[in-house]
Amino acid sequence: MNKTSASATSASIPPAFPPSAKKPMGQRIKKFVTDYKRQWEIQSMVLPGIIFMIIFCYIPIYGLSIAFKNYTVIDTLSTAPWVGLDNFRIILSDEYFWDAVINTLGISFLKLGIGFIIPIILAIMIYELNMGRFKKIVQTISYLPHFLSWIVLGGMLITWFSTSGLFNELLLNLGLISKPSNILLDAGKYWWIATLSDIWKEAGWGTILYLAIMAKIDPTYYEAARIDGAGRLRQIWNITLPNMKAIISLNLILTVSGLLGSNLDQTLVLMNSQNREKAEVINSYVYRMGMTQGDFSYATAVGLGVSIVSVILLLMANKVTSKLNDNQSVL
């Protein structure tokens, strides 16, 4: 903490070079002190935030160093011995870790593949609606699931998927199955449950931004297109979608950078002993290794690895989408 605040002070003083252009050091420190004295009231507002950030954001970032240490309960951060990349070496030969990686990627790509397009289609459909009142109702209902917590939704899903629950009932009535079964205990279906429940929860919410951008499209474009004889689909393809390119790219970047961070709440509530092998994702693995088994160094190393890969993904996605947007980064 001391170290960071010291660097904070020195960084706000302009660099000493070139010395000819600036006043001598002593004078500058004096000016610095008087400036702060004069601004003490406004500085006293910002200061708590800076202290908060140093404690709650920067100390944990420094704490990432235990990924390179062998941290046990008897150690403190400074006394734990350095072990270099040993923790990372163990990770690479850990098959449970690779299971978690495969599940994370599987679920994330399903979510990305299906879940990314649905809000766009939904938004276009809502936008094309002409009945004002009906439009409002559709929007209100589609946002609703977003406000349920994953615990609540998990509880609902467990009820819906249970042997006597809604889902089996529907399938029985439709004649698609002959015998009810608990779907959540079937590991083979877990990826789909995770994906589809996530889409059910967030698809409507995802339309808000798209709808807001669409509302800003100049209506004369559509008029001109109609005069030229363009149909509805043609208008969507040539006017609506190009206008949303930037926001779609932005969403894509954010989604891709979050690929490895599958939803922990969702996993914790839906995972059970029967579907674990297909349900364990990296985040829940970190949770299990760190919090229930107490292997702090190992869990931190996994977490750090994931963050590094996520940053790389973010940069890659930014590069690709900026190509699509005439070489302008949307970030």
Place this chain on the structure above:
Amino acid sequence: MLLVCFMVIILVPLWNVIISSLSSGKALAEGGFIFWSKEFSLENYRAVFNDSTIGQSFVVSVAKTFLGVITHVFFCAMIGYGLSKRYIRGRKLYVAMGVITMFFSGGMIPTYLLIKSLGLLNSFWVYIIPALFSYYDVVILMNFFRNVPDSLEESAKIDGAGDWHIFLKIFIPLSMPAMATIALFNGVGQWNDFMTTKLYITDQALYPLQMKLYEIIVQSQTQSMQNIGGSVVIETTTKGVQLATIVITTLPIVAMYPILQRYFISGMMLGAVKE
């Protein structure tokens, strides 16, 4: 129409939860209803309200949401006000520090170790203190404060008011819409938050509703998996209690929904423009 289909997909499951929670244990065990329950009964709710720990969890949930939101909004507004002044010394550094926190974090374990060494484990304050600050919210408020005309501040300064006075008496009342937006965002987050409890709290007395519900779910899951012979009654009672708890946990959010929706959309826009 596809949109009608979509609404049915959203509404039917929700409706099913509500009517199931209002069904008797016997009807729940038999199952076999989608739109209308076979046997109406309030026994699940009676069971929930007889369980004093659920009442306690409700109090914890309300307290942490209420206190958490007020402190969070005030803290963020204070910092946002300071940073909205371009003349403030060290502004570049403060902003850089804030932006870094939006992209990098220590992750679960280092944060846990920090919370532990601060002595916040099993303390009510772990709901409040780490949740005080979010740079994202600071940015939103900062931009809002910038739109307040400078002349207001200048005239107050001429009258001899200090920065704190101006902030509390002029800017806070003027920024109520922005603060309400952030308060609602944060409030839903606090109400729905479950990981904080899962990570840092083992004391049952400090469990909010979400954690309580999680426990009930896990409990009924293991029960139904062990499938102890003849325990159908117990199983369906837990199922009923689970459903009733789900409804009770969600009710405050749904009750606030009409207000929430309006503010949330403007909040999404405020945030999106920054990105």
